[in-house]
Amino acid sequence: MAKITKLDDIVSLCKRRGFIFQSSEIYGGLASCYDYGPLGVELKNNVKKAWWKSVVQMRDDVVGIDCSILMHPMVWKSSGHADKFADLIAECKKCNTRTRVDHLQENAAEQTDEHTEHIAIDAAMSQAQDLNNKVCPACGTVGQFTEPMPFKLMFETKMGANIDDSMTIQLRPETAQGIFANFRNVLDTTRVKIPFGIAQIGKSFRNEVTTKAFIFRTREFEQAELEFFCEPGTDEGWFEHWKQARFNWYINLGMKKENLRFREHDPDELAHYAKGCVDVEYKFPFGSGDWQELEGIANRTDYDLRQHQRGIRTLNKWYENNRDLSKIQLADEAGDYNKGPLSYFDETKKVRYIPYVIEPSAGIDRSALAYLVDAYDEEEVRGETRNLLRFHPALAPVKAAIFPLVKKEGMPEVALNIYNELKKYFNCFYDEKGAVGRRYRRQDEAGTPFCVTVDGQTLEDNTVTVRDRDSMEQVRLPTDKILTYLREKLDL
Ligand code: GAP
Numbered sequence: 166m167a168k169i170t171k172l173d174d175i176v177s178l179c180k181r182r183g184f185i186f187q188s189s190e191i192y193g194g195l196a197s198c199y200d201y202g203p204l205g206v207e208l209k210n211n212v213k214k215a216w217w218k219s220v221v222q223m224r225d226d227v228v229g230i231d232c233s234i235l236m237h238p239m240v241w242k243s244s245g246h247a248d249k250f251a252d253l254i255a256e257c258k259k260c261n262t263r264t265r266v267d268h269l270q271e272n273a274a275e276q277t278d279e280h281t282e283h284i285a286i287d288a289a290m291s292q293a294q295d296l297n298n299k300v301c302p303a304c305g306t307v308g309q310f311t312e313p314m315p316f317k318l319m320f321e322t323k324m325g326a327n328i329d330d331s332m333t334i335q336l337r338p339e340t341a342q343g344i345f346a347n348f349r350n351v352l353d354t355t356r357v358k359i360p361f362g363i364a365q366i367g368k369s370f371r372n373e374v375t376t377k378a379f380i381f382r383t384r385e386f387e388q389a390e391l392e393f394f395c396e397p398g399t400d401e402g403w404f405e406h407w408k409q410a411r412f413n414w415y416i417n418l419g420m421k422k423e424n425l426r427f428r429e430h431d432p433d434e435l436a437h438y439a440k441g442c443v444d445v446e447y448k449f450p451f452g453s454g455d456w457q458e459l460e461g462i463a464n465r466t467d468y469d470l471r472q473h474q475r476g477i478r479t480l481n482k483w484y485e486n487n488r489d490l491s492k493i494q495l496a497d498e499a500g501d502y503n504k505g506p507l508s509y510f511d512e513t514k515k516v517r518y519i520p521y522v523i524e525p526s527a528g529i530d531r532s533a534l535a536y537l538v539d540a541y542d543e544e545e546v547r548g549e550t551r552n553l554l555r556f557h558p559a560l561a562p563v564k565a566a567i568f569p570l571v572k573k574e575g576m577p578e579v580a581l582n583i584y585n586e587l588k589k590y591f592n593c594f595y596d597e598k599g600a601v602g603r604r605y606r607r608q609d610e611a612g613t614p615f616c617v618t619v620d621g622q623t624l625e626d627n628t629v630t631v632r633d634r635d636s637m638e639q640v641r642l643p644t645d646k647i648l649t650y651l652r653e654k655l656d657l
Pocket of ligand 1: 338340380382383384460461524527528530
């Protein structure tokens with residue numbers, strides 16, 4: 166019977182093998198912040214590379230960008246984040262713990278619906294009608310909550326040393342807005358024509374009320390977002406296109422199909438600007454319903470570009486009001502924005518419009534966690550438990566480990582020569598310490614697809630053994646064939 170993976174097993178392996186550590190651990194740790202160790206950073210980089218390859222490199226209609234985390238405060242006024250990016254929370258009168266209203270349970274036995282990221286504040290309001298039967302998750306008290314109140318999720322900091330021009334700015338809560346703010350720059354400096362997309366991977370920050378489950382929901386995290394601009398009327402077709410493309414990305418990187426599904430958003434969950442939204446969900450080994458959001462794919466209509474057109478027209482008011490965002494109102498919604506700088510002129514059809522946007526938005530850390538969970542396996546081999554990560558080769562932190570069978574008779578020299586040659590092409594690891602069986606086990610646990618061993622026979626006929634992580638089968642190969650063999654198997 167297949168073993169059920171527990172999150173604790175993953176956390177323990179991540180710590181033991183240097184994938185992921187608690188941030189500032191030497192000082193007792195900082196809640197919900199994590200550091201990627203030597204194996205973890207390779208895994209995370211590989212997830213990013215695989216996303217970039219599929220969304221940018223392999224397509225002719227997507228270009229990349231890398232925007233700064235700190236942006237002009239008006240960006241967040243226009244996008245709606247400054248006023249609306251908040252969770253509705255209630256505080257337990259007994260223990261003072263604050264909980265998201267949409268995460269409160271009716272009674273201890275009921276399952277909490279924690280797959281939602283941030284539901285629209287208006288939708289949360291309607292869920293907050295009756296907290297009389299809700300249970301405090303910290304102390305178990307029933308129905309003793311304060312009135313629900315909005316809790317802003319954006320982190321703030323100060324910029325500038327001079328009193329006159331220093332100001333409060335926010336750390337971005339999504340990478341998307343940097344893309345919208347650069348729409349005109351990309352149009353003017355490249356040959357892109359609609360339909361086309363702009364993609365970005367980068368850090369985002371949210372002062373989450375409920376952090377949870379290791380790196381699943383943290384306050385600092387990395388997103389991979391694509392804003393795909395298309396002509397209004399073609400948006401539903403592109404929505405379907407990206408839905409399938411993104412689902413297939415997970416499958417093609419080895420994720421088990423039975424652990425993935427789509428979840429359409431209910432109408433009351435949709436952000437007010439979204440015409441449609443579907444989540445790709447993964448069956449994580451925690452939480453109430455198991456199924457949790459990996460990525461959202463939304464039809465954002467022309468909302469963002471239109472809002473920024475309004476924002477640009479409002480900029481002077483920002484200065485007039487001493488840069489106080491709360492005192493200004495965006496320019497009239499009904500204004501004529503089709504002709505603004507964020508509109509698009511179709512040379513062939515001779516029409517100008519504000520493009521619609523399809524946005525697949527994935528979490529890099531969350532994907533890395535899902536790939537870790539999905540790859541994790543334990544099996545009995547000759548009376549011993551073998552822990553292994555069955556990573557797709559593209560994701561494996563180390564592609565091949567090279568061992569001399571023993572640390573004598575010239576074997577280390579031959580193994581080092583092989584290692585020095587192979588590492589020019591992909592990540593390799595050299596290890597000569599301890600029994601070879603234990604070295605194999607260590608590599609299984611790190612998810613290394615192949616181990617190359619130099620033994621007594623190598624010194625006679627120049628052949629080595631190459632061991633496959635999953636089947637544990639070994640083949641014998643001439644040393645000059647190792648690189649071709651591995652590159653073919655690893656698809657590198
Ligand atoms: N631009 C749209 C947007 O940001 P989102 O659903 O809020 O949408 C997209 O976030 C993805 O980013 C989520 O599906 C998730 O993978 C990741 N994400 C969001 N908040 C996160 C957090 N606090 N920790 C880790 N990943 C997060």
